[in-house]
Amino acid sequence: FASPPLSSPHVSRTLSPTDKPTFAPINVDDASSKSMRDPFFLEPIPWLVKATQPWADLLSLPSLPLHVHEVLAASLLYSVIYYPISPLVSRLIVGRKYLELPRKRRVNWDAHVVSFVQSTLINGLALWVMYADEDRNGMDWQERIWGYTGAAGMIQALAAGYFLWDLVVTSCNMDVFGIGTLAHAVSALFVYALGFRPFINYYGCVFILWELSTPFLNIHWFFDKLGMTGSRAQLYNGLMLLFTFFSTRLVYGTHQSVRVFSDIFAAIDTNPILPVSADTGEVITSTVMRFATPTSTVPAWLAFTYLMSNITLNSLNFYWFIMMIRAVRKRFQPAKTNDTGMLAELSATKAISQPAQPAIRRRKA
Numbered sequence: 441f442a443s444p445p446l447s448s449p450h451v452s453r454t455l456s457p458t459d460k461p462t463f464a465p466i467n468v469d470d471a472s473s474k475s476m477r478d479p480f481f482l483e484p485i486p487w488l489v490k491a492t493q494p495w496a497d498l499l500s501l502p503s504l505p506l507h508v509h510e511v512l513a514a515s516l517l518y519s520v521i522y523y524p525i526s527p528l529v530s531r532l533i534v535g536r537k538y539l540e541l542p543r544k545r546r547v548n549w550d551a552h553v554v555s556f557v558q559s560t561l562i563n564g565l566a567l568w569v570m571y572a573d574e575d576r577n578g579m580d581w582q583e584r585i586w587g588y589t590g591a592a593g594m595i596q597a598l599a600a601g602y603f604l605w606d607l608v609v610t611s612c613n614m615d616v617f618g619i620g621t622l623a624h625a626v627s628a629l630f631v632y633a634l635g636f637r638p639f640i641n642y643y644g645c646v647f648i649l650w651e652l653s654t655p656f657l658n659i660h661w662f663f664d665k666l667g668m669t670g671s672r673a674q675l676y677n678g679l680m681l682l683f684t685f686f687s688t689r690l691v692y693g694t695h696q697s698v699r700v701f702s703d704i705f706a707a708i709d710t711n712p713i714l715p716v717s718a719d720t721g722e723v724i725t726s727t728v729m730r731f732a733t734p735t736s737t738v739p740a741w742l743a744f745t746y747l748m749s750n751i752t753l754n755s756l757n758f759y760w761f762i763m764m765i766r767a768v769r770k771r772f773q774p775a776k777t778n779d780t781g782m783l784a785e786l787s788a789t790k791a792i793s794q795p796a797q798p799a800i801r802r803r804k805a
Contacts, residue, residue, distance in 0.1 A: 478590030485509050501636035502731050503588055507597035514601025518554050526553040537666060544616045552658050558602050559654035566595050566645040575728050576642060584642040585707045586732040596635040596644040603629040638731055646696045652688045656681035670771050678768045689757045697750050704747060707738040
């Protein structure tokens with residue numbers, strides 16, 4: 441994040457309250473410069489920026505052209521991990537146990553490998569961005585709603601890339617994942633796409649951290665499939681799963697949900713206060729608020745969609761945590777009788793990683 445700042449602030453004409461907010465097409469030279477503060481190792485591709493611009497204008501996603509290459513790169517990475525990397529590595533590590541899996545279970549195995557890699561990678565990147573991005577860390581409530589930094593945009597793009605991959609794989613394997621997983625992939629991709637308005641770009645990194653428990657969840661799933669259910673290794677992993685789930689989702693996640701609710705309620709039917717040039721009377725848009733206009737607002741449908749999704753997921757987090765505790769206890773306590781509810785609770789445990797904003801949903805067994 442040591443890249444140089446913009447050489448001069450963006451200046452737009454003064455808008456009346458009845459004007460429709462518009463955004464100038466992203467200049468190819470600007471999109472390829474380091475002033476976007478995007479740490480991704482590839483610069484925006486000029487021809488791809490130009491090709492995406494009409495769709496971004498149509499869908500009111502002005503920051504999408506700056507990050508579409510990251511969305512596609514992430515999808516390509518996860519596709520390569522899914523095949524051929526996961527089958528090759530899995531055969532090397534577990535040998536015949538992988539080869540003897542039926543097709544549906546093998547597809548699910550490879551999807552869990554992608555899930556493990558993705559959650560580990562994006563959690564690490566989100567923590568780094570939250571620590572290093574000074575522009576993001578200095579945001580006030582208006583900037584948390586309408587603001588934008590390239591680094592936070594990258595996190596949203598990588599998450600969107602995962603869901604794009606998820607949508608394709610689920611569509612090609614409906615007999616394995618079902619209509620529910622397909623609906624989730626579509627809705628999750630839609631929610632992350634809203635970040636390119638930009639909308640709560642600040643909170644993208646925050647709610648990605650709900651995924652800190654997901655690597656342990658995937659390890660738990662692999663232990664089951666490798667015949668290590670009830671082992672000491674699974675016990676230690678289960679304790680880490682419970683700790684990370686409780687601390688990141690129930691404590692930290694609930695606190696951050698209250699913050700985002702407060703910011704969104706303040707922004708409904710409200711316009712941002714932007715600095716105005718004393719000489720020209722024109723709006724001066726800083727780097728962080730470069731996509732905001734005097735008529736920017738949070739429409740009621742957007743606030744309702746996001747808040748209901750967040751409330752639902754927070755409620756499910758508490759329910760899933762109770763189910764997880766019950767499942768872990770039954771795995772490591774002698775069963776008194778045949779427990780017909782065991783499978784239901786284990787299924788609930790495997791379903792806990794649905795999205796934060798929304799978090800990233802994992803696969804069923």
